[in-house]
Amino acid sequence: MHAFTSDHFVLPLPQGHRFPMGKYKLLREAVQELLPAIRLNEAPVASDGELALAHTPLYVTSVCEGLLSEAQQREIGFPWTPRMVERSRRSVGATIAAARTALHEGVAANLAGGTHHAYADKGSGYCVFNDVAVAARLMQAEWHRHHRSLLRVAVVDLDVHQGNGTASIFQDDPTVFTLSLHGERNFPFRKEASDLDVELPDGCRDAQYLDALDGAMRALWRHHSDKPPGLIFYLAGADPHEGDRLGRLKLSTEGLAERDRRVLEAARERRVPVAISMAGGYGRVIEDTVAVQTNTLREALRSWSGWNNTAHE
Known part of the structure; x- marks a missing residue:
């Protein structure tokens, strides 16, 4: 199985910044140690033309040429630097590469990505470009x-925060079905309308979450009752975890692994390729976030093996 990484392109942040940039290196190291069957590849760079498929040319130019206002930078949550641009391009490039690979091999992953708060014309919430939309x-x-x-696409967004940017970009696009399962009272406080939004209460635990997920996935398959989507983008956020600083939900590590298993098995049973992005994770103990994400990739590898065993039978 192939996964794409951009952690060598570190975004310089001020001392005490809340974003856990170091988690990406820790995840790559965990994959190398614990999941050697996953082949790691350096993320390619997304071009301006590719970015403009989901973003306005003015916004792409403003990011890439350092023309963002201070207010725009505050909304994104990162100060502008050339390295911010490089990392943002690589994060999108990794999801592009994972999607291309998944269409051939069934499953592939970006060890970052899931930047679902970025709109067509602005960034927000630590998201510069919307990798899944591009x-x-x-x-x-x-x-x-x-x-x-036509390639019909579904976005299964299980980050704890609603995928407002993705919902906005695909608002009037019937070829892309957007599903978001998220905390009702969490960021963003002004939410957009996905094709299917499932809002969860603070303190939600495994059983309630998995029941909600099952219902949402049934709705997704009903929507595609004539023919399954040709590709799923799965945002496997680690931030519903009980140890997350920003999540407000109470899922266990085992519950999140079961979440991943259900999504990936349902897709494999229907022969729908899946491109995975890691999305959010802000553990009070960052190793907890890395453990959740490593489990996601373990389940992805198991699904990929199932795809390829079936293909060779």
Whole structure:
């Protein structure tokens, strides 16, 4: 199984900044040690043209040429630097590469990504560019060029925060189904309308969460009752974990692994490729976040093996 990493491109942050930039290196190291069957690849750079598939040219130019206002930088949560641009391009490039690979091999992953708060014309909430939106639009264009048919896409966003930017970008696009399962009272406080939003109360635990997930996935498959989607982007946020600083939910490590298993098994049973992004994770103990994400990749590897064993039978 292939996974794509951009942790060598570190975003310099002020002392005491809340964003846990070091988690990406720790995750790569955990994969190398515990999941050697996952082949790690350096993330490619997303081009301006690719970014413009989901973002306005003015916003792309403002980010890439350092023209963001102080207010725009505050909304993103990162100060502008050339390294911020490089890392943001690589994060999108990793999801593009994972999506291309998944379409051929069933499952692939970005060890970062899931930047779902970025809108077409602005960034927000530690998200500069919306990697899933760019990759979805690009995969649709490439699929049409090669197959002369429509690639229908589903976004299964299980980060604890609603995917407001993704919902906004695909608001009037019937070719992309957006599903977000998130904390009702958590950021963003002004939410957008996904195709399916499932809001969860503070303190939600494993059983309640998994019941809600099962219902949401049934709704997704009902929506595609004529034909399953051709590709799923799965945002496997670690921030519903009980030890997360920002999550407000109470899922156990085992409950989150079961969440991943259910999503990936349902997709594999229907032969729907899955491109995984790690999305959020802000553990009080950052190793807890890394453990949750490592379990996600363990389940991804198991699903990938199932895909390929079936293909060779």
